[in-house]
Amino acid sequence: MNDLSKQAVARYQNDFLREVEHEVDEGEWVKMCMQCGVCAGSCPFGPHWEHSPQKIFMMIRAGKREEVLASDSMWMCTSCYNCVVRCPRKLPITQIMHGLATYAHKLGLAPKMQPTRDFSLQFWDNCTKTGRVNELKLTLGVYFRDGLAAGVRKGWQMRNVALGLLKAGRLNPFELFGGHRCRDRKGIAAMLRKAREIEARKERKAG
Amino acid sequence: MAKKEYAFYPGCSSQLKASAANYLVSVNSMCKTLDVKLTPIPDWNCCSASIGYAGGSELARHVMNARNFALAETHLPGQDIVATCAACWLNARESKEKLDGSAALLADTNEALKEAGLAYKGDAPVRHMVEVLIEDFGYDELAKPVVKPLEGVKFAGYVGCQTNRPFGIAGESFENPKYLDKLVETVGGEAASEYEQKVTCCGGALAFSEPEKSQKQIRDIVEAAYDHGADMIVTPCPLCQANVEVYQSEINRRQGTNLAMPVTYYSQLMTVAYGGTAKEAGLDGHLIAPVKLQAIADGKGK
Numbered sequence A: 001m002n003d004l005s006k007q008a009v010a011r012y013q014n015d016f017l018r019e020v021e022h023e024v025d026e027g028e029w030v031k032m033c034m035q036c037g038v039c040a041g042s043c044p045f046g047p048h049w050e051h052s053p054q055k056i057f058m059m060i061r062a063g064k065r066e067e068v069l070a071s072d073s074m075w076m077c078t079s080c081y082n083c084v085v086r087c088p089r090k091l092p093i094t095q096i097m098h099g100l101a102t103y104a105h106k107l108g109l110a111p112k113m114q115p116t117r118d119f120s121l122q123f124w125d126n127c128t129k130t131g132r133v134n135e136l137k138l139t140l141g142v143y144f145r146d147g148l149a150a151g152v153r154k155g156w157q158m159r160n161v162a163l164g165l166l167k168a169g170r171l172n173p174f175e176l177f178g179g180h181r182c183r184d185r186k187g188i189a190a191m192l193r194k195a196r197e198i199e200a201r202k203e204r205k206a207g
Numbered sequence B: 001m002a003k004k005e006y007a008f009y010p011g012c013s014s015q016l017k018a019s020a021a022n023y024l025v026s027v028n029s030m031c032k033t034l035d036v037k038l039t040p041i042p043d044w045n046c047c048s049a050s051i052g053y054a055g056g057s058e059l060a061r062h063v064m065n066a067r068n069f070a071l072a073e074t075h076l077p078g079q080d081i082v083a084t085c086a087a088c089w090l091n092a093r094e095s096k097e098k099l100d101g102s103a104a105l106l107a108d109t110n111e112a113l114k115e116a117g118l119a120y121k122g123d124a125p126v127r128h129m130v131e132v133l134i135e136d137f138g139y140d141e142l143a144k145p146v147v148k149p150l151e152g153v154k155f156a157g158y159v160g161c162q163t164n165r166p167f168g169i170a171g172e173s174f175e176n177p178k179y180l181d182k183l184v185e186t187v188g189g190e191a192a193s194e195y196e197q198k199v200t201c202c203g204g205a206l207a208f209s210e211p212e213k214s215q216k217q218i219r220d221i222v223e224a225a226y227d228h229g230a231d232m233i234v235t236p237c238p239l240c241q242a243n244v245e246v247y248q249s250e251i252n253r254r255q256g257t258n259l260a261m262p263v264t265y266y267s268q269l270m271t272v273a274y275g276g277t278a279k280e281a282g283l284d285g286h287l288i289a290p291v292k293l294q295a296i297a298d299g300k301g302k
Helices: A003-012 A016-023 A027-032 A038-042 A053-061 A065-069 A082-086 A093-106 A115-130 A135-146 A148-157 A159-167 A173-177 A185-206 B021-033 B058-075 B086-101 B103-114 B129-137 B139-143 B179-186 B211-227 B238-246 B248-255 B266-273 B291-298
Strands: B004-009 B036-040 B081-083 B126-128 B154-157 B232-235 B263-265
Touching (some): A003 A016, A016 A053, A016 A065, A027 A053, A027 A093, A038 A053, A038 A082, A053 A093, A065 A093, A082 A093, A093 A115, A115 A135, A115 A185, A135 A148, A148 A159, A159 B238, A159 B248, A185 B058, A185 B103, B004 B058, B004 B129, B021 B036, B021 B263, B021 B266, B058 B081, B058 B086, B058 B103, B081 B129, B086 B103, B086 B238, B126 B129, B129 B139, B129 B179, B139 B179, B154 B179, B179 B232, B211 B232, B211 B238, B211 B248, B232 B266, B238 B248, B238 B263, B263 B266
Parallel strands (some): B004 B036, B004 B081, B081 B126, B232 B263
16 A cells, blocks of 8 residues: 555545545446446456456446456456446446546555556557657567566567567567657647646546 | 548558458558548557556546657647557547546646657547448448449358447447448348357457467357358457468367358458459458458459
8 A cells, every 4th residue: 555545534534435436447337237236247257356347347336446446357457348238227337347447546555466467557658759659569568567587488478479479560579679669759748748747637626 | 532531540450461451451542442532640659448548547548549649749730640450449448538628638638748759739630430421421321332243152240349339330339330341231241140159259469378269169159150151250350360360270170160260351241342453452462362342352343
């Protein structure tokens, strides 16, 4: 639990539902869930969620802050939106799950070795660096996240795929030295810096 | 003056030598035949895809997408923004709807965009290429340039998730969208109309971070195509194409299966049917060669 989390605990006094409503993307929808379970049944990775989306909503309402935020459940969401289109109350479940995951990460409560969290963070860093994704660097970043030996092993396992993509003109080894990029990288960095400033400004007002 | 002009948003994977390079090639070829002028939005940037959420805040993600809108409005005024990538389209459209619906969010976004010398006005609609084909042309119009109907080839129309949900294409059903089947039939192919895995998630970005879970999905998607007698899968999403194609060898290695189902783009089908060469259709950009399509491309037309 980091400072941000301690502040949140102090501000919301165990009212986890209210905390989620204020801090999590689309969190105000959580109270609309009628516990029908269609989301849980529609999820392609459903069996892999420690707590199904349906259960997560009930756990939020029951104040299970630690259990929800420390869970890897939300990180199982593949953004397929099957739950969203089938929910009878039209909850934006995909967005709420990503929002919960992001919030858990921000508070330092997300599971440390969560691979999707790692990929998500790497993806953002990668695409904002030049304005466009460097696919080779991203892939290598994912493969080598568990260390040099693991990376080499993974790369070796996937060598035929890599070779295939190379021959198909869909993999550029020179991306290692810099690939596609936007011209106005400075402008992109500046606008994202300003976006962070604006959000910090809002947080200070709320706190 | 081209019949129709659009501000093109290709997305990171549809670039030269990127993972959907063959999609880009086939889209350009298809549009040439249809007399569609696609002008890439100058200096377009990444939409941050579906997976960029933990690193990027809500506002930052909207700002990334709004930059593309502002660039399109500035350099290609009056043109609809057209995306070929499912995630780009979804993100852009979602951002646009949020920005158009909230004055506060719009103000914050423009405050950030100002640092890049840009402002978002909210003029250009955001569409997917498939929407453009169906709504601006229509199936009958799309059938006209066909010189090599894809006879004798059966396609499993794998729509996937993000062109279908949450926005849907041309008012079709979320549970059983038929547009890919209709496109297949438009170009003379046979559609596996009972293909029950057509909207099953391939795992998306989690094919990278949770390979085993995702490969279970991919195996179901491919095996169902075999079950329905399909010669190949056709898809509108660059991530689906990559995932469903490249992991078949991994699934074979780990699970002892014998999968070798080609996975193609609708634009490749159309390019071949319109008389394009294998190269123009990007058929040389595959790990599992779409042999039947190559044969038609190499053979004589009607």
